[in-house]
Amino acid sequence: MKPTYNVKLVVPTLLAGLLVGMLAGCSGGGDSGAAVSAAPGNRVAMGGPAATSYTSVKWAGGGYVTGLTYHPTTAGLMYARTDIGGAYRWNNSNGSWTPITDGIGFTAGESRYHGVESIGLDPTNDQRVYLVTGMYTKDGGGNPANGRIYASSNRGATWTHYDLPFPVGGNEGGRAIGERLKLDPTNPSTMFYASRTAGLWKSTNSGQTWTQTGLSSTVLTGAQIQAIGAVKGVEQIMFDNSNVGGGATTWIMYAAVAPDYAQVAGLTSTLYKSVNGGFSWTPVSVPSTVSGYYVPHMVRTSDGAYYVVFNKNGGEGAGGPGYLYKFGGVSGNESWTQLSSITTGGGYGGVSVTGTGSTARIALAVTGTWSSAGPVVQLSDNGGGTWREIAGGMVHWGGQFWGWIDDIEIDPANPDHIMHVTGGGVWETWNASSATPSWDFPNNNLEETATLAIVTPPAGAPYKFVNSAGDIGTWVQTDLATTPTRGPTSDWSNGNYADVLWSDPTYIVGSGVNHGTSATLGFWSGNAGSSWSNFATLPAGAAANHSANGSIVTTSRNNVIWAPSNSVPSYTTNNGASWTATNLPAPAAPGWDNGYHLVVDRKNPNKVYAYDSGGAFWGPAGKVYVSTNGGHNFTLSQGSVSANLAPNAFGLTSMVVNPNVEGDIWLTDGDTVYHSTNSGASWTKLNGFASIAGTSMTEKVQGASTIALGKAQTGAPYSAALYVVGTRNGVWGIYQSDDGGATWSRFNDDAHQYGGIGVMAGDWNTYGRIYFSGTGRGLIYTN
Known part of the structure; x- marks a missing residue:
C-alpha cells in the first residue's frame, strides 16, 4: 500500500488497551518494602475550577473522512x-x-461508537440527523459486536441512542461504501439499513426497533466474519422516488449486495429490486463485465436514472478495473449503458450527479490513486459522453489530495462546488467548470488524528509539547493554532512515544515506525526539533516490536533508556551508537503488546522509575522498579508489591513524576490512583476512584486510567495541579486536585467526553491547561 494519511491503521494500536476498558512532597528514600496505606482523597470539594474552554490543537484533517452527506433540501x-x-x-x-x-x-x-458507518438525514426536517455507529463487527473475543443508532432532533446538539440487532464496522474495510442508512423520502420514519453481516434491515419507528427484510435471513457467525475478513455485506439501498414528504410509503427500491455476503447467503446477483417496500426481492441482471463486482456508490437522478459504480475489488483504495454504468431504473427500461471505465491502477470509488440526461454533470472519484498527476477526479458535463480530469495536475492549496478518493459530492446548491475525501481529510473546488480548477483544504476544526503519547516540557521551553501520533508521526508543536512543521519525518508513519530532557528541553528523543518500510525509527533532536538524526542502532526488541505500548526517556544528553513493547528495556550512553540491556525482567505477556512505563525523576535524573501494569486484566499484578544509577540497573519496589496494583492494559494505566519534588510519583492502575513520596518505596492508595463494571469488558468504565501534572495554582498547598481521567461517585470524567489529592472536583463536563480520553499531559506555563486526546479527535487543550 502506498502512503496516505489514514487514521484507521493506528486504531488497533491505540485501542489495544482501551477497548478492554473504555474503548477508554518529600525528598529521596530507599526501598523499604513498606505496605500500602490508605489516604482520604474521597472528599469532592475545592479540587479546582472547571475548564472554561476546549479548543482543538491545529493539525487539520489527518484521518479518514469516509463520507460526506448534503441535506437534500436545505442549501x-x-x-x-x-x-x-x-x-x-x-x-x-x-x-x-x-x-x-x-x-x-x-x-x-x-x-467504539465514535466509528460512524453511515449518516441519514430527514429530507422533511433539516433538524433531524441519524448516525449508525460501531467500529468493528467483532469484539475482542471474536464474537459479533452490535452497533448503535444515534438520533438527534437539533442537528447533533443532543442525542438519543438505540441498540441495533446487527454488527457495525465503521473502521473496517469498505467503510466509505454507501450510504448504508437510508430514510424513505416520503415517509422518513421508515428507514432501511444495509448491514455488513446480517442482511438488510427495516425500521418503521425512526430506528427504535428493527426487523430483517426478505432480502436474506443469513446472519454471519463470528467464525464466518473472521474467515471472510472485512465483510462488505449489503452495501446500500436506493429508493425509486424523488418526492419529499407526504407520508406515503415508497414501494420500489434497489439494494446492492457485495459478493462476499452474496456467496454465503446464496444470492445470485449484486443488485436486487423490491416493489413492495422491502418485503420481497428479485435479482436484477447486471452487465456480464461487472458480474461479481462491488458497488461502492450509486445515485438516482430526478428522471429515474441510476448511476452505478462497479469495482472489481472492495474497500478503500481498492484497485480496478472499475466501471460506471447508467441504469434506466423504470419498469420496462431496465437497460444498462456504460459511461466510463478504468482498467489499470486504482478503481472507482464515489460518484455524484446533478442534472439529468445528456446535460447531467457527473463527478467520478478514482480511488487507489498514488500520484498527484491523476487521474483523481473525472468530470463529465454531457451525461458521461466525454470526460476530463479536474484534480490531478491542478493547483492545490494544502497537502496530499490523492489516495483514497472513495466519496465525492457535488453541492446540490452550486454545481461548481465539488468536495471529495482522501485518507487525510477533505478537498474542495469552487470552480469545477474551469479548465484548470483550483482546490483548497477545508478542514478547519476537523481534527481526526490519533495521539499515542504526549510529553510537555518545563516552563519557558521554545515549544508547547511533543505529539507522537498514529499515521502522521512525531511533531513538535510550537503554535497551537498552526499545523506543526518540526518532525523527524513527513513520511506516513506512527510516532509511538517521546521524551524531553528536563534540564535542557531542546534535547528530544523519540521512536516510531515507518509504515511504508515497516522499519522502526529511533530519533533525537538537539535543537528543539529544528533538525533530527536517527539513532545509529536500535536496542534489542525495537526492530520487531512496533507497538506504542512502550516508552523512551532521557536522563541527560546522549543518555537514553528505551523500553520497546514486549522487550527488556535497554540504555545507551552514546546517543544510540550502542545499547546495553537493563536488568529489568521482560514485561508481562498477556497475549497482546505490553511494555514498561518509564519516567525520569526530574529533580534527580539518576532516578528512573519503571512500571509494568500487567498488560491485561487477567495478567499479573502491576509492579514498579526503581533505578538510582540513571536507568542502568533497577530494583523491585516491594512497596508496589504490597500495594497489590490491579493488572490492566498498558493504555489504561500511567505513571508520572512531580518535577518539583524528588521522589514524588503518581500512578494509575486502571482502577484507582496511587502516590509515593519516597521514590517508590511505599505507596498510598487514594480513595474515591473506582471502576464501573459493564455488560462486557469492552464497556467497563475505568476508575483511573490516566494521570497528568501541570502548573500549580498560585498559593496552592501542593506544587503541581493533578488531573485524573477516571470515575468518582459513579461519574466518569476528568478530575482535578490542587491539594495533592486530598480533594477533587470535576474538570470537564458532559458535553466534552470525546468517546473516552486516551493520553493527557499538563502544561507547565499555564495553570488549568491540559492537553488530551479524544477517540480519533486529535488533541484538545483547555483553559
Missing part, C-alpha cells in the same frame, strides 16, 4: 462521518466544521 447543510473520530456538521457561515459527537452518549466505555 449548505452538510455532515461528514469518520472511521474513528465521530461526525461533524459543516458551518457554512464561517467555513469550519462543528464536531457533534463529543458529548453525552460518547463517553468512556463507548469509544
Whole structure:
C-alpha cells in the first residue's frame, strides 16, 4: 500500500488497551518494602475550577473522512462521518466544521461508537440527523459486536441512542461504501439499513426497533466474519422516488449486495429490486463485465436514472478495473449503458450527479490513486459522453489530495462546488467548470488524528509539547493554532512515544515506525526539533516490536533508556551508537503488546522509575522498579508489591513524576490512583476512584486510567495541579486536585467526553491547561 494519511491503521494500536476498558512532597528514600496505606482523597470539594474552554490543537484533517452527506433540501447543510473520530456538521457561515459527537452518549466505555458507518438525514426536517455507529463487527473475543443508532432532533446538539440487532464496522474495510442508512423520502420514519453481516434491515419507528427484510435471513457467525475478513455485506439501498414528504410509503427500491455476503447467503446477483417496500426481492441482471463486482456508490437522478459504480475489488483504495454504468431504473427500461471505465491502477470509488440526461454533470472519484498527476477526479458535463480530469495536475492549496478518493459530492446548491475525501481529510473546488480548477483544504476544526503519547516540557521551553501520533508521526508543536512543521519525518508513519530532557528541553528523543518500510525509527533532536538524526542502532526488541505500548526517556544528553513493547528495556550512553540491556525482567505477556512505563525523576535524573501494569486484566499484578544509577540497573519496589496494583492494559494505566519534588510519583492502575513520596518505596492508595463494571469488558468504565501534572495554582498547598481521567461517585470524567489529592472536583463536563480520553499531559506555563486526546479527535487543550 502506498502512503496516505489514514487514521484507521493506528486504531488497533491505540485501542489495544482501551477497548478492554473504555474503548477508554518529600525528598529521596530507599526501598523499604513498606505496605500500602490508605489516604482520604474521597472528599469532592475545592479540587479546582472547571475548564472554561476546549479548543482543538491545529493539525487539520489527518484521518479518514469516509463520507460526506448534503441535506437534500436545505442549501449548505452538510455532515461528514469518520472511521474513528465521530461526525461533524459543516458551518457554512464561517467555513469550519462543528464536531457533534463529543458529548453525552460518547463517553468512556463507548469509544467504539465514535466509528460512524453511515449518516441519514430527514429530507422533511433539516433538524433531524441519524448516525449508525460501531467500529468493528467483532469484539475482542471474536464474537459479533452490535452497533448503535444515534438520533438527534437539533442537528447533533443532543442525542438519543438505540441498540441495533446487527454488527457495525465503521473502521473496517469498505467503510466509505454507501450510504448504508437510508430514510424513505416520503415517509422518513421508515428507514432501511444495509448491514455488513446480517442482511438488510427495516425500521418503521425512526430506528427504535428493527426487523430483517426478505432480502436474506443469513446472519454471519463470528467464525464466518473472521474467515471472510472485512465483510462488505449489503452495501446500500436506493429508493425509486424523488418526492419529499407526504407520508406515503415508497414501494420500489434497489439494494446492492457485495459478493462476499452474496456467496454465503446464496444470492445470485449484486443488485436486487423490491416493489413492495422491502418485503420481497428479485435479482436484477447486471452487465456480464461487472458480474461479481462491488458497488461502492450509486445515485438516482430526478428522471429515474441510476448511476452505478462497479469495482472489481472492495474497500478503500481498492484497485480496478472499475466501471460506471447508467441504469434506466423504470419498469420496462431496465437497460444498462456504460459511461466510463478504468482498467489499470486504482478503481472507482464515489460518484455524484446533478442534472439529468445528456446535460447531467457527473463527478467520478478514482480511488487507489498514488500520484498527484491523476487521474483523481473525472468530470463529465454531457451525461458521461466525454470526460476530463479536474484534480490531478491542478493547483492545490494544502497537502496530499490523492489516495483514497472513495466519496465525492457535488453541492446540490452550486454545481461548481465539488468536495471529495482522501485518507487525510477533505478537498474542495469552487470552480469545477474551469479548465484548470483550483482546490483548497477545508478542514478547519476537523481534527481526526490519533495521539499515542504526549510529553510537555518545563516552563519557558521554545515549544508547547511533543505529539507522537498514529499515521502522521512525531511533531513538535510550537503554535497551537498552526499545523506543526518540526518532525523527524513527513513520511506516513506512527510516532509511538517521546521524551524531553528536563534540564535542557531542546534535547528530544523519540521512536516510531515507518509504515511504508515497516522499519522502526529511533530519533533525537538537539535543537528543539529544528533538525533530527536517527539513532545509529536500535536496542534489542525495537526492530520487531512496533507497538506504542512502550516508552523512551532521557536522563541527560546522549543518555537514553528505551523500553520497546514486549522487550527488556535497554540504555545507551552514546546517543544510540550502542545499547546495553537493563536488568529489568521482560514485561508481562498477556497475549497482546505490553511494555514498561518509564519516567525520569526530574529533580534527580539518576532516578528512573519503571512500571509494568500487567498488560491485561487477567495478567499479573502491576509492579514498579526503581533505578538510582540513571536507568542502568533497577530494583523491585516491594512497596508496589504490597500495594497489590490491579493488572490492566498498558493504555489504561500511567505513571508520572512531580518535577518539583524528588521522589514524588503518581500512578494509575486502571482502577484507582496511587502516590509515593519516597521514590517508590511505599505507596498510598487514594480513595474515591473506582471502576464501573459493564455488560462486557469492552464497556467497563475505568476508575483511573490516566494521570497528568501541570502548573500549580498560585498559593496552592501542593506544587503541581493533578488531573485524573477516571470515575468518582459513579461519574466518569476528568478530575482535578490542587491539594495533592486530598480533594477533587470535576474538570470537564458532559458535553466534552470525546468517546473516552486516551493520553493527557499538563502544561507547565499555564495553570488549568491540559492537553488530551479524544477517540480519533486529535488533541484538545483547555483553559
